[in-house]
Amino acid sequence: MSMFGLHYRLERRAIGFVLAIIVVASIGGLVEIAPLFTIHQTVEDAPDMRLYTPLELAGRNIYIREGCYACHSQMIRTLRDEVDRYGPYSLAVESKYDHPMLWGSKRTGPDLARIGEKYSDEWHVKHLNNPRDVVPVSIMPAYGWLLRTELRTDDLSLHLRAQRTVGVPYTDDMIENAARDAYGQANPDSPQAESVSRRYGKETTLRAFDGRPTMLTEMDALVAYLQVLGRLTMAAQKPLADLEGRR
Amino acid sequence: MTLNGAWHKVRDDATLRFMMVAAVFYGLTTFEGSFMAIRSVNSLSHYTDWTIGHVHAGALGWVAMITFGSIYSLVPWLWKRDGMYSARLVEAHFWFAIAGTVVYVFAMWNSGIIQGLMWRTYNESGTLAYSFLDSLIAMRPYYIARATGGLLFLIGGCIGAYNLWKTIAVGKPAVAVPGDAPALRPGGLAAQPAE
Numbered sequence A: 001m002s003m004f005g006l007h008y009r010l011e012r013r014a015i016g017f018v019l020a021i022i023v024v025a026s027i028g029g030l031v032e033i034a035p036l037f038t039i040h041q042t043v044e045d046a047p048d049m050r051l052y053t054p055l056e057l058a059g060r061n062i063y064i065r066e067g068c069y070a071c072h073s074q075m076i077r078t079l080r081d082e083v084d085r086y087g088p089y090s091l092a093v094e095s096k097y098d099h100p101m102l103w104g105s106k107r108t109g110p111d112l113a114r115i116g117e118k119y120s121d122e123w124h125v126k127h128l129n130n131p132r133d134v135v136p137v138s139i140m141p142a143y144g145w146l147l148r149t150e151l152r153t154d155d156l157s158l159h160l161r162a163q164r165t166v167g168v169p170y171t172d173d174m175i176e177n178a179a180r181d182a183y184g185q186a187n188p189d190s191p192q193a194e195s196v197s198r199r200y201g202k203e204t205t206l207r208a209f210d211g212r213p214t215m216l217t218e219m220d221a222l223v224a225y226l227q228v229l230g231r232l233t234m235a236a237q238k239p240l241a242d243l244e245g246r247r
Numbered sequence B: 001m002t003l004n005g006a007w008h009k010v011r012d013d014a015t016l017r018f019m020m021v022a023a024v025f026y027g028l029t030t031f032e033g034s035f036m037a038i039r040s041v042n043s044l045s046h047y048t049d050w051t052i053g054h055v056h057a058g059a060l061g062w063v064a065m066i067t068f069g070s071i072y073s074l075v076p077w078l079w080k081r082d083g084m085y086s087a088r089l090v091e092a093h094f095w096f097a098i099a100g101t102v103v104y105v106f107a108m109w110n111s112g113i114i115q116g117l118m119w120r121t122y123n124e125s126g127t128l129a130y131s132f133l134d135s136l137i138a139m140r141p142y143y144i145a146r147a148t149g150g151l152l153f154l155i156g157g158c159i160g161a162y163n164l165w166k167t168i169a170v171g172k173p174a175v176a177v178p179g180d181a182p183a184l185r186p187g188g189l190a191a192q193p194a195e
Helices: A004-012 A013-044 A054-065 A080-086 A120-127 A156-165 A170-175 A177-186 A193-200 A218-227 A240-246 B009-013 B015-038 B037-043 B049-077 B087-120 B131-137 B140-169
Strands: none
Touching: A004 A013, A004 B049, A054 A080, A054 A156, A054 A177, A054 A218, A080 B087, A156 A170, A156 A177, A156 B049, A170 A193, A177 A193, B009 B015, B015 B037, B015 B049, B015 B087, B037 B049, B037 B087, B049 B087, B049 B140, B087 B131
C-alpha cells in the first residue's frame, strides 16, 4: 500500500513525476546504449576485405530497386540449423561496406548471405530470367527484362562517391574509372579488364556474367553482385579460434 | 472502463464495436511483440510468416479497425448527417473486417510456426530433415487462406467506401434545408437551427 501511496504523491508533483519518468526511461536507454561503447572490442576485423566493384555495386542497386530484400535475408544467425543450411554465420564486419545494410527480415525465399559462387553464372541467368526453368516449384517472380536492359553506367562514379561519403574507402582513381571498370569486369578480353583487378585486387572475378561479353546488361550487374555475396572477406570461413588469436 | 454499464452499446452499435475490437487487437499485438522479442521465441519466429501475422494483427486489427470506427463516427458529424447512410452496411463491414483479419492472422501464425519448425528439424542421422523448398511447398494452403482473408477484408473496405459515399452524396442533411451545402448559404451555419 505504501508503494501506491508513494506513487499517488508523486503523481501530484509535475516536476517530480517528470524526473521519475526520465530516470525509469534512462534505465532502458542505458542498457541498450552502454554496450555500444565497447563495439570496437566486439566487432571482428577483416584486413582481407575488398570493396564492391562498380559492377557489383550497380548490381546491388538493382537488388534494392527490385525489392529482393523483401523475400531474401542476408544474415545467417548463430543457430545450428542455420549454419548447417546456409553456411558459416554472418559476422558484423561482413556488412561494413553495406550502405544500407540488406539483412532483411523475411525468408519467403532462402537466405543469400553465402550464395556467392554456390551456383554457376548460367544457373543465375536462367533462374532470374524464369525461376521455374530451374526450380519447378519456385514462387519467385521472373526478371526477364534484366537480360534485355542495358546497364546504366554514366552515374556509377556518383554512386561510388556517395558510398565514400558514408565511409567506404574508394580512391579517386576508382571513382574516376567506375564506368570503365564496370565494362571491363563483364568483358574479360577487353582492354579495360586488366585495370579492374589492379584497382580492386586479384580476387575480383572477371567474367561475362550474362554469357554475352559485348553487351553490358543489368543481368551482368546483378549476377556479379550475387556471386560476390559472402565473398568480400573470408573472415567468416575461418575457425573462431583463429579470429580470437589475431586480436 | 468508461463502458461500465453501457456494454449493450458494444453489442448494438457496430461503430463502437470496431473501436472495442481494435483496442483488444492493440493489447494482443503489443503483448505478442514483447513475447516475440524473447530470444528463444525469436529464434523460431524470426524470418517466418509469424512476423507477418503479428504486424497484420496490428495493421488490420488495431490501426484499420480504430480508423474505421473513427471515420464512421466523424463523417456523419462533419457532413451534418443523422448517421451513416446504412447502419446495416456498417454492420456488414464490421463482420467482413473481423473475419478477414482473423483468417489472415491465423493463417500466418500457422504457416510461421510450421516454417520455423521445419527449418530447425533434424532427422535421426543428424542432418536437416527438410529442404527450403519443402517448407515453401508446405506454405501453399496458408498463402491461399491469407489471400482469402485479405480479400474478405478488402470487400469490407469496399462496402465501407460505398456507405461513406452514399452518406456524403445522397444522405439527408440533419438540418432541414434544401440543397446539400448548408454551410455555403447566406447566413452560414450559425443561422441554422440545431439538429
